Amino acid sequence: MMFKKKIAGAALAAVLAFGAAVPVFAHDGWSQTSAPIVAQNQISYVELMYGNHSNEHKSYRIEGQWGSSSKVFVTTPAGAKSDITGTRFYTGEPATEESPALNNYFVASFKSNVPGAYIISTEADSVFKGAETASRTLRSAKSFVAVGDIPVLERVKALKGFSKQVSPDRAELVPVFNPAAVTPDETVSIQLLLKGKPLADTAVDIIRRSNSEAVELKTDAKGVVTFKTGAADYYLVRAKPGTAEAKEGEYSTTNYEATLTFTVQNKSVKLPGTPSSAKPLIYVNGNAAAASSLTIAQGTTKVDVSFIKQHVDAAYIGTGLVSLRSAAEAAGAFVEYFPAVGGNQAAVAVYTK
Numbered sequence: 001m002m003f004k005k006k007i008a009g010a011a012l013a014a015v016l017a018f019g020a021a022v023p024v025f026a027h028d029g030w031s032q033t034s035a036p037i038v039a040q041n042q043i044s045y046v047e048l049m050y051g052n053h054s055n056e057h058k059s060y061r062i063e064g065q066w067g068s069s070s071k072v073f074v075t076t077p078a079g080a081k082s083d084i085t086g087t088r089f090y091t092g093e094p095a096t097e098e099s100p101a102l103n104n105y106f107v108a109s110f111k112s113n114v115p116g117a118y119i120i121s122t123e124a125d126s127v128f129k130g131a132e133t134a135s136r137t138l139r140s141a142k143s144f145v146a147v148g149d150i151p152v153l154e155r156v157k158a159l160k161g162f163s164k165q166v167s168p169d170r171a172e173l174v175p176v177f178n179p180a181a182v183t184p185d186e187t188v189s190i191q192l193l194l195k196g197k198p199l200a201d202t203a204v205d206i207i208r209r210s211n212s213e214a215v216e217l218k219t220d221a222k223g224v225v226t227f228k229t230g231a232a233d234y235y236l237v238r239a240k241p242g243t244a245e246a247k248e249g250e251y252s253t254t255n256y257e258a259t260l261t262f263t264v265q266n267k268s269v270k271l272p273g274t275p276s277s278a279k280p281l282i283y284v285n286g287n288a289a290a291a292s293s294l295t296i297a298q299g300t301t302k303v304d305v306s307f308i309k310q311h312v313d314a315a316y317i318g319t320g321l322v323s324l325r326s327a328a329e330a331a332g333a334f335v336e337y338f339p340a341v342g343g344n345q346a347a348v349a350v351y352t353k
Contacts, residue, residue: 023242027051029066030236031122031143033139036180039151040286046120046143048072048088048106065092065104070139072108075166077116078285078334078351084110084120093297114286115321115349116336118145124172127251136251140168141259146180148282153268154341155182158160161336166245168196171256173204173237189226192239194253194256198223202241209234232266244310280338280346289350 027050034045048070051063072088075081086109092104093120118209120142146156177188179242192199204225206215210233217225227241229235237260245254282289326349338347 003252005252027064028236028237028238028240028257028259029070029122029124029139030261031072031120031141032234033120033143033145033263035195036155036263036265037146037148037156039110040115040147040149042151043111043148044070044118044120044145047110048107048108048141049123051085055277062105064241065235066106066122067124067126070122070128073121073166074110074349075119075121075164076112077118077161077336077349079116081121081166082110084108089170112147112286114351115147115149115283115338115347117159117164117178118147119164119166121166122143123167128216133253134251135253136245136247136254137255137257139257139259140167140170140172140308142166142173143261144175144179148346149281149338149347150341152341153181153183153265155344157339158337163168165193165196166269168193169263170195170209171239171241171258173198173258173260175260176224176264179260181265182230182262182264184231184264187226188229189208189224190237190260191222192225192258193294194241199239199241200237204237204239207236207238209236229264234261234263236261245271279338283347283349285350285352 029048029050032047032049034047035153038044039258043180049062050065070085071083071087073081075304079104087110088106088108090106105314108120110118111122111351117194120143122139122188124139125136125252126139127136144162153192157178158177159180162177162179165172165174172193174191175188177186182188192202198219198221199226200219200223202219202223204217205218206217206227207213208230215227218228219225239258240255242255248251257324328335332352334351336351338349340346342348
C-alpha cells in the first residue's frame, strides 16, 4: 500500500497518513538547472526532463522526452524573454529499430554578464488523439538561476525578480520567494495562475527528488500554497488543472500542466571580514557605473539620474538605494539589491530593456 503525506501549509517532513489518490496518467515535463547560482559570464545549463512513472507519477523517473516542437526561453532581470531553443542538445542515445531511446533528455544553456534573477521556461503544446476523443495539453516548466558578481547564497538571497509571470497563455507556477537561495525550514509561498489569473482550490504537489516523497496542498482563494522547505535537495512542484476548452474537429478537452523546480541548499558559511560601510556598487545592465554618470533610457529620451549622487550615502538604509530605485523605476527600469558579503560592498543592479 502506498503512503501519502497530506498537510496544509506545514513542513514537508510531516506525519505519514494513509490516503487514496486519483491517479494521474499523463507524464510530466520539468526542467532543472545545473547550479542555482553562477558567476557572471559563466554558462548555465538547464536539463529538460520528462517522465514521472512511479508513485502516482510523482517521482523523478525519466521516461520519454520533450517533443521537437517544444521551446526553451530565458527571461532576463529586465523582463526580456529570449528563445534559447537553438542551444539545446541531446544527451542520450537515439532510438533504433531494436531499442528505444535511452538516457534521453535535452540540455539547453545560456550565458550572461548581467547579475540578477533569471527564469528559464520550457513550453510545449500537443494534442493526443485517442480512438474516439482527442485532448490538448499545454505545458509550462520553470527553473531558475541567480547570476551574481559574487556567486554565493548570501550575495543573491535578496533578489526579487523570480516572481515575474513569463507564460501568460497557460498554467504557471510563480514562486513568491527566491528559489535560487532558499535554505531548510523557511516558510515560502507559490502561486498558481491560469492564463495570468489565480487558480483557487487546485491541487499542487511538492516532490522531493532523492526519495520521491510527495506532499499535496490545495491553493487558497488567491491561488497560493504556503509550506516550510524541507532538507537540502532538489524539489519539483507541479499542478495539472484540466478544463473543458475545446476546438471542434481537433480536441474536446484541454489539460494544463505547470511544473517548477528549486534547490534547497544548506546555509552557507559566512565569508570572513566585516561588511564594507562604503556606498554600494552600481551595475547598469552588467556594467559598473558611477552615480554621477548614470542615465536610464525611457522611450526615445534619456532620463539623467545623476542627481542621485548627492543622496547616495543618506538614502542607503540596508535595503537598497531608495533614490536610485524610485528614479530608475520611474524611468521604466528594474532594480535589484545585493547585500554586502564579507568585506565586499553591497551592490545595486539596474536593468533597462
